[in-house]
Amino acid sequence: xxxxxxxxxxxxxxxxxxxxxxxxxxxxxxxxxxxxxxxxxxxxxxxxxxxxxxxxxxxxxxxxxxxxxxxxxxxxxxxxxxxxxxxxxxxxxxxxxxxxxxxxxxxxxxxxxxxxxxxxxx
Amino acid sequence: xxxxxxxxxxxxxxxxxxxxxxxxxxxxxxxxxxxxxxxxxxxxxxxxxxxxxxxxxxxxxxxxxxxxxxxxxxxxxxxxxxxxxxx
Numbered sequence: 001x002x003x004x005x006x007x008x009x010x011x012x013x014x015x016x017x018x019x020x021x022x023x024x025x026x027x028x029x030x031x032x033x034x035x036x037x038x039x040x041x042x043x044x045x046x047x048x049x050x051x052x053x054x055x056x057x058x059x060x061x062x063x064x065x066x067x068x069x070x071x072x073x074x075x076x077x078x079x080x081x082x083x084x085x086x087x088x089x090x091x092x093x094x095x096x097x098x099x100x101x102x103x104x105x106x107x108x109x110x111x112x113x114x115x116x117x118x119x120x121x122x
Numbered sequence: 123x124x125x126x127x128x129x130x131x132x133x134x135x136x137x138x139x140x141x142x143x144x145x146x147x148x149x150x151x152x153x154x155x156x157x158x159x160x161x162x163x164x165x166x167x168x169x170x171x172x173x174x175x176x177x178x179x180x181x182x183x184x185x186x187x188x189x190x191x192x193x194x195x196x197x198x199x200x201x202x203x204x205x206x207x208x209x
Contacts, residue, residue: 062157
């Protein structure tokens, strides 16, 4: 078992309900295949830094889960077949990333961020 | 006699007293989040290119991680691949 994190970018043409439904579909793919979802985060509609398939915005959704490696292939095939998905990115998390995400979830992140910006000002 | 006047072949270096340092090592940051586009902005120029280590002072270990994070952020559309007007 390895911990992963996937960011899915959906086309902005969907209504909020349809987008939520599409995301739920992929969560189901994960849980049905024995993955354990650690965290989900919906970023909502965001502006893209550059147009993708002639679209300038996209629905972002982040899922963090624990699964075995062969499930990733299954999930990515589903994502590639889906026309509503503009982009996706799956990352295997190392121990530092897991620690960082846990910190972020517990709210320590809000204290951490100003430290970073302070550093840049110097 | 002629040695009284010291001449330099190359101009003497004026030392910059501020030493560059790796901010990740200094602050004990071990993971660079590709989802935090605002943070990554500090490591790219206004064309969206990754800044060299000689300008940012980042250690090699973390420079590789910065580059990886920037590439990931570009893929999911958080940072541009090419632009002229970043920042």
